[in-house]
Amino acid sequence: MKQRYYFDWAATAPPAGLSPPVPFGNPSSPHTEGRLARRALEDARSRCAAALGVGAETLYFTSGATEANTIVLHSLLARKDPPGTLLYSATEHPSVRENALALKRLGIPARQIQAEKDGRISGERFSSALGRAERPALAAVMAVNNETGSASDIPALASLARKFPGPPPRFHCDIVQAVGKVPVALGEWGVDSASLSAHKLGGPRGIGLLYLRQPAGALGAGGSQEKGIRPGTENVAGAAALAEILEARAGIGIVRAEYAAAAARFGFLIRSLRELDRCALIPEDRQDEDTRFSPYILQAAFSGIPGQAAVRALDDEGFAVSTGSACSSHRESRPVLDAMGVDRETALYGIRISQGWTTTDDDIEALIRAVRKMLAKL
Ligand code: PLP
Numbered sequence: 449m450k451q452r453y454y455f456d457w458a459a460t461a462p463p464a465g466l467s468p469p470v471p472f473g474n475p476s477s478p479h480t481e482g483r484l485a486r487r488a489l490e491d492a493r494s495r496c497a498a499a500l501g502v503g504a505e506t507l508y509f510t511s512g513a514t515e516a517n518t519i520v521l522h523s524l525l526a527r528k529d530p531p532g533t534l535l536y537s538a539t540e541h542p543s544v545r546e547n548a549l550a551l552k553r554l555g556i557p558a559r560q561i562q563a564e565k566d567g568r569i570s571g572e573r574f575s576s577a578l579g580r581a582e583r584p585a586l587a588a589v590m591a592v593n594n595e596t597g598s599a600s601d602i603p604a605l606a607s608l609a610r611k612f613p614g615p616p617p618r619f620h621c622d623i624v625q626a627v628g629k630v631p632v633a634l635g636e637w638g639v640d641s642a643s644l645s646a647h648k649l650g651g652p653r654g655i656g657l658l659y660l661r662q663p664a665g666a667l668g669a670g671g672s673q674e675k676g677i678r679p680g681t682e683n684v685a686g687a688a689a690l691a692e693i694l695e696a697r698a699g700i701g702i703v704r705a706e707y708a709a710a711a712a713r714f715g716f717l718i719r720s721l722r723e724l725d726r727c728a729l730i731p732e733d734r735q736d737e738d739t740r741f742s743p744y745i746l747q748a749a750f751s752g753i754p755g756q757a758a759v760r761a762l763d764d765e766g767f768a769v770s771t772g773s774a775c776s777s778h779r780e781s782r783p784v785l786d787a788m789g790v791d792r793e794t795a796l797y798g799i800r801i802s803q804g805w806t807t808t809d810d811d812i813e814a815l816i817r818a819v820r821k822m823l824a825k826l
Contacts (some may be wrong), residue, residue: 450765450766451766451813452768453766453811453818454768454804454807455768455802455807455811455815456594456768456769456770456800456802457648457732457744457770457803458594458625458744458800458802459802460648460649460653460746461647461648461649462650462804462806463650463651463652463806464649464650464693464696464730466644466765467652468688468692470485470488470684470685471487471488471684472485473485473486474681474738475488475681475682476531476671476672476681477683477751478638479617486681486685486821488687488688489509489682489684489687489792490504491688492509492684492687492688492691493509493687493691494638495691495694495695496687496690496691496694497693498534498629499695499698499699500632500634500657500659500694501633501634501635502634502635502659503782504596506659506660506661507658507659507660507718508658508659508660508675508677508678508680509655509674509678509683509690510629510657510674510678511645511654511655511683512646512653512655513622513643513644513645513656514543515658515678516645516656516657517541517543517544517622518543518547518621518643518659518811519658519667519668520588520620520643520658520664520745520767521534521548521551521586521588521620521643521662521665522547522666523546523549523664523666523667524551524556524585524586525551525556526666527585530583530683531555531557531559531585532582532584532585532586532617533557533558533559533584534548534552534556534558534559534584534586535558535560535561535578535581535586535588535617535760536548536558536560536588536589537560537563537588537590537600538560538561538784539563539567539569539590539593539595539596539598539622539784539788540588540590540622540786541590541594541622542692542789543622544545544588544590544622545783557582559575559580559581560787561577561587561589563598563786563787565731565733565788565789566592566596566600566731566733566740566741567596567635567784568599568600568601568740569589569602569605571605574587574589574605574609575608576733578612578617579715583614583615584612584752585617585618585695586617586618586623587617587618587619587620588619588620589602589605589607589619589620589621589692590621590622590623590624590625591621591622591623591626591630592626592629592630592742593602593625593784594624594625594745595747595785595787595800596730596731596745596746596775596784597619597625597742597743597745597798598740598741598749598788599626599630599739599740599741602621602639603621603633603636603637603638603751605640606619606621606638607683610638617708618640618641618664619639619640619641619644619695620639620640620642621641621642621643622643623641623642623643623644624643624644624645624648625648625742625744625745626742627648627697627805628693628694628697628698628703628763629650629703629742630703630707630742631700631704631707632698632703639659639661640661640662640664641659641660641664641807643657644656644657644687646689646690646693647710648697649693649694649697650697651686651689651690651693652686652689653688654686655683655686655687655690656690657690657691659676663677664677666678669705684773687713689816693790697793709805710743710744710803710807711737711743711745712737712752713807713808713809714737714743714744715736715737715743716744716813717746717801717812717815717816718735718746719736720812720816721816724819724820724823726750726751726752727748727749727750727751727823728748728749728751728794729746729748729795730747730748730749730790731790734746736815744802744804745801745802746800746801746802747785747799747800747801748798748799748801749798750797750799750822750823751795752797753779753796753797753822753826755771755796755798755799756771757826758799758822758826759787761785761822761825762818762819765822766823767814767818769799769800769802770799770800771799771800772800780796782795782796782798785798795799
């Protein structure tokens with residue numbers, strides 16, 4: 449097989465090979481095997497909490513970020529009082545956006561918060577959405593967008609939510625593409641809830657975390673695991689692997705060091721892409737090392753080559769890239785790019801290039817060569 453170059457880290461990261469052995473018992477069983485598994489689970493929770501700088505009692509293991517986001521949004525259905533408005537940014541991952549639409553069909557008022565042209569949610573747009581909503585109950589704004597890398601100022605937005613005159617809405621933040629990549633201070637950001645996923649960091653699929661600053665009502669039923677917030681037998685092996693990966697990747701020292709290296713690599717990529725006639729960065733004014741974006745995710749369009757065709761052409765050359773989120777890869781529409789005001793044609797040509805900590809300068813140079821070759825051919 450041809451040498452492969454992996455540029456789809458935002459979909460999933462190559463496994464880091466960290467799978468510590470864990471006791472096999474069911475953590476809810478009262479016997480010794482069960483108690484050993486319970487101890488391993490709680491040990492994993494404490495280690496995740498220490499790595500994220502929050503209390504262990506605020507963390508709930510889930511099957512991933514989709515489930516964590518779903519639990520938070522669906523908690524609106526568990527409220528006894530009439531539901532207030534759900535606000536969600538127009539660029540959210542489908543696990544927020546499509547759940548918001550599902551809730552709307554069930555009668556929960558749900559409104560989008562408009563994004564700026566760079567895909568970020570500004571304080572002005574956030575305040576205006578809060579001001580227009582009837583009794584805002586929950587506001588969801590992601591830290592880093594999975595298609596463009598746009599990074600909103602979460603502490604500033606969470607602070608605006610807290611200062612809302614009237615009962616403040618809860619503030620939820622999807623930190624999937626932020627944790628381990630850009631500095632995250634969960635305990636200090638002032639968010640009420642957050643979601644993350646192990647497999648974006650090189651951990652296994654099927655394990656993630658929900659952070660709840662205060663216990664919140666949840667819709668789940670069927671078991672008292674994870675305090676009833678996430679019923680179902682716990683994934684102890686996954687929890688232990690997540691603890692391991694967060695300890696390895698989420699520390700502020702490593703995040704800062706890797707960030708600088710990633711920014712330099714993508715800075716070079718951006719400069720090189722700019723030199724190509726048929727290439728447009730999305731958004732167009734993205735700079736080489738631009739702090740409005742995560743340096744791990746880039747969206748670019750190649751005029752005349754539909755995104756799906758570019759993905760196939762680069763795949764043939766040995767390069768894994770994608771269009772949008774892996775969950776929506778079979779759909780033509782690009783709601784995130786639409787929300788940024790990107791014209792339909794450019795959006796159709798868009799591809800996502802995402803890198804990680806094993807990406808090298810040579811990989812970037814090889815990618816640029818492959819893009820040139822594709823442009824010459826198509
Ligand atoms: N949120 C964002 C921003 C993502 O990129 C993803 C994965 O694509 C998810 C949520 C869903 O995560 P999981 O695969 O753990 O359900």
